[in-house]
Amino acid sequence: MFDVAKIREDFPILKREVNGYPLIYFDNAATTQKPKVVIDAIVDYYSNYNANIHRGVHTLSQEATEAYENARKKIQTHFNIAKSHEVIFTSGTTHGINLVATGFTSLLKKDDEIIVSALEHHSNIVPWQMLCESTGAILKVIPMSLEGELDMDTYDKLLNTKTKIVFVNHVSNTLGTINPIQEIIDKAHVVNAAVLIDGAQATPHIKPDLQALNCDFYVCSSHKLCGPTGVGMLYGKEEWLQKLPPYQGGGEMIAEVTFEKTTYAGLPHKFEAGTPNICGGIAFGAALDYMNHLGFDAISQYEDELIQYATAQLLAIDGLKIYGTAKHKTSVISFNIEGIHPYDIGTILDKLGIAVRTGRHCAQPIMDFYKIPGTVRASFSFYNTKEEVDKLVEGVKRAKSMLQ
Ligand SMILES: *Cc1c(COP(=O)(O)O)cnc(C)c1O
Numbered sequence: 001m002f003d004v005a006k007i008r009e010d011f012p013i014l015k016r017e018v019n020g021y022p023l024i025y026f027d028n029a030a031t032t033q034k035p036k037v038v039i040d041a042i043v044d045y046y047s048n049y050n051a052n053i054h055r056g057v058h059t060l061s062q063e064a065t066e067a068y069e070n071a072r073k074k075i076q077t078h079f080n081i082a083k084s085h086e087v088i089f090t091s092g093t094t095h096g097i098n099l100v101a102t103g104f105t106s107l108l109k110k111d112d113e114i115i116v117s118a119l120e121h122h123s124n125i126v127p128w129q130m131l132c133e134s135t136g137a138i139l140k141v142i143p144m145s146l147e148g149e150l151d152m153d154t155y156d157k158l159l160n161t162k163t164k165i166v167f168v169n170h171v172s173n174t175l176g177t178i179n180p181i182q183e184i185i186d187k188a189h190v191v192n193a194a195v196l197i198d199g200a201q202a203t204p205h206i207k208p209d210l211q212a213l214n215c216d217f218y219v220c221s222s223h224k225l226c227g228p229t230g231v232g233m234l235y236g237k238e239e240w241l242q243k244l245p246p247y248q249g250g251g252e253m254i255a256e257v258t259f260e261k262t263t264y265a266g267l268p269h270k271f272e273a274g275t276p277n278i279c280g281g282i283a284f285g286a287a288l289d290y291m292n293h294l295g296f297d298a299i300s301q302y303e304d305e306l307i308q309y310a311t312a313q314l315l316a317i318d319g320l321k322i323y324g325t326a327k328h329k330t331s332v333i334s335f336n337i338e339g340i341h342p343y344d345i346g347t348i349l350d351k352l353g354i355a356v357r358t359g360r361h362c363a364q365p366i367m368d369f370y371k372i373p374g375t376v377r378a379s380f381s382f383y384n385t386k387e388e389v390d391k392l393v394e395g396v397k398r399a400k401s402m403l404q
Helices: 004-010 036-049 061-077 091-108 128-135 152-158 181-190 238-243 277-295 296-315 343-349 363-370 386-404
Strands: 087-090 114-116 138-142 161-168 194-198 217-219 232-237 254-257 262-264 319-323 332-339 357-359 376-380
Touching: 036 061, 061 087, 061 277, 087 091, 091 128, 091 161, 091 194, 091 217, 091 232, 114 128, 114 152, 114 296, 128 138, 138 152, 152 181, 161 181, 181 194, 217 262, 232 238, 277 296, 296 319, 296 386, 332 386, 343 357, 343 376, 343 386
Parallel strands: 114 138, 114 161, 161 194, 194 217
Antiparallel strands: 087 232, 217 232, 254 262, 319 332, 332 376, 357 376
């Protein structure tokens, strides 16, 4: 039994009001709220053992180092990663993708091909376009259907021996589609292409087994799964992380520095230049502990019920259209009402204390595909309730009667 009322007690922010109404937070795809255990981990670090890591002989530095490295191990265990040095701390998904895309500059030549999907966040498009500009490689796109599913037949045709890397999201932040990443990975490996999975939107709902998936890179952001902003993880297979050059130079990532020649540190430090977000890493670990305590099976089962309920309620509104009706989807409902700008709906919902996202959701190609300026996006977390969905539906109806 998933006790939502009890779980909501863990989130201090859910007690606040917005514009005189209890906060209803449906912008979880942008960032999630934080449970008290995560906030406590942050306060505890700065109150009791703040110090720089990996360098000091003193007690505080040792405690901080141990907590930070312990967080790395929690990430390793959570994602079933073979070696802890295959876990690289980043500032988030965007940083992880840029690290890999920039690293590939030295591995690609003119007319090599790289493959993206039509369903991506700008974070998983732009760094690769920059890679193409600097190397002369060619970007190919797996198209999508009206339902928001990838066209896998075309993917088969795009793959060939010139393909060097494929990068797709596990779950679309705009439509909620769960992509067939196992098939994408397996087929890419037949032509020896590497695969990077953007897990930013999947990791709050699904616990991926990275050894079973056998992807080459997987990236995510702590803040989308109840942890703090400014920290995330890049998983890379050891052989790939050895092959890629360092991303940034500085302290921590070196073995020896002289003015004649510098040698680089081993993994994972090679990719972790400078003082990291120590507190963020530790709190990321606390967030994973919290979510594992709830259990990802229970979380996804509850969220699936919620999204099915919300979909049925919203579709009952005359003139409302949902974008993204894939067979496998999670946590996101993107919609519009005929004749009304999404921004206007979002503004009226905010007056009622309901937080949704409006606009292009960092995925302009999807909006262009549907020929719309944007959508209203309600995105769900395990702390949302059916009562909140009812309020959302009432709010959308109110907005419709005011604006039409
Ligand atoms: C949020 C998101 C990103 C970007 O994450 P940041 O934390 O802003 O770096 C990338 N891809 C997807 C699918 C996302 O949902």
